[in-house]
Amino acid sequence: MKHPYRAAFAAALIGCCAATAVSAQDYPSKPIRIIVPLPPGGSNDVLARVLGEEMSKTLGQPFVVENKPGAAGNIGTDQVAKARPDGYTLGIAPNQTVAVNPALYPKLPFDVQKDLMGIGLMATLPMTLVVPSSSKAGSIDELVAMAKAQPGKLTYASAGSGSPQHMSAEIFQSLTSTQMTHVPYKGSNPALVDVLAGTVDVMFCPINSALPYIQNGRLKALGVTGAQRLQTLPEVPTIAEKVPNFASDIWIGLIAPAGTPPEIVQKLNTELNRALKMPAVQAKLAEQGIQAATSTPAELDRMMRDDRKRWAEVIKRANIRVD
Structure with a gap:
């Protein structure tokens, strides 16, 4: 004889699965919110707006971008982590917020591994080490010599404590x-x-922001952070050419609250990758110095996990502290 409670549970489970399948099939039926945990105008904001606009063409609903800056990206990321996992709240995730910050901030209000999940990689973004055109430093060697001659006198700007710019500068100093x-x-x-004005001496700056000023002569590029020289700046060496073992990079992904139905995650990943492979989208991003990149949800989850481990080791070895 079948137990009535078991039968009821089985019926409820089947109904739940059917509802999930239907909701995923009908998704999206209303606008999708993308939270950008950093200020407007930067690479994260550009990615959200360019790709949101393209994905809306096939998904049939608008993507509404909301900038929620503060606390090195932790405020906006926390809002994503605590949102309903229904596919209608997504987040832009630079490696700063999902890989670096967990090692820098011991009491984050969210757990990246438990509260967030990857949808797909969106882009990689090299940085360049720049100084004002008035700077006496014309190369990495000259900058190092100046810094060693007067410890603490040179200043470097960043987008905030724990930002990729901050981390890159700390690694550079350590090495x-x-x-x-x-x-x-x-x-x-x-x-x-302030770097352009000469108020601050040095900055590791995302290439999309720095390139126009390098080209018009207001900034001098001393090195780039990637493993290879950039096509747009072929004469500028990689920092690793002058500083062995230097490695620092920016990647940006799209995330969702943990528990978002896998069918919805896969649908978003398919549309994201479709958009990223479009030549027109790639060209629009390249104009901003952003290199389109794709992945599966599982690959982004693995990147977040592996990068957290890597940055935790770097932070501990270099004794990096947030201000």
Whole structure:
């Protein structure tokens, strides 16, 4: 004889699965919110708007971008982590927020591994080490010599404590045995303004923001952070050419709250990758110095996990602390 409670549970389970399948099939039926945990105008914001617009063409619903900056990206990321896992709240995830911050901030209000899940990689973004055109430093060797001659006198700007710019500068100092003074800002753009004005001496700046000023002569590029020289700046060496073992990079992914139905995650990943492979989209991103990149949800989850481990080791070895 079948137990009535078991039969009821089985019926409920079947109904739940059927509802999930239907909701995934009908998804999306209303606008989708993308939370950008950093200020407007940067690479994360550009990615959200360009790809959201393209994905809306086939998904049939608008993507509404909301900038929620603050606390090195932790405020916006926390909102994604605590959102309903129904596919209608997504988040832009630079490796700063999902790989670096967990090692820098011991009491985050969210757990990346438990509360968030990957949809897909969106882009990689090289940075360049820049100084104002008025700087006496014309190369990495000259910058290192200046920093060693007067420890702590040179200042470097970043988009905030724990940002990729901050981390890159800390690694650079550790490997070159130099000491510069950190000047954190709320985003790359205000930091770059003060570097251009000569108020701050040095910055690791995303290439999309720095390139126009390098080209018009207002900034000098001393090195790039990637493993290879950039096609747009072929004469500028990689930092690793001058500073062995230097490695620092930016990647940006699209995430969702943990528990988002896998059918919805896969649907979003398919549309994201379709958009990223479009030549027109790639060209639009390339104009901003952003290199389109794709992955599966599982691959992004693995990247987040592996990068958290890598950055935790770097932070511990370099004794990096947030201000």
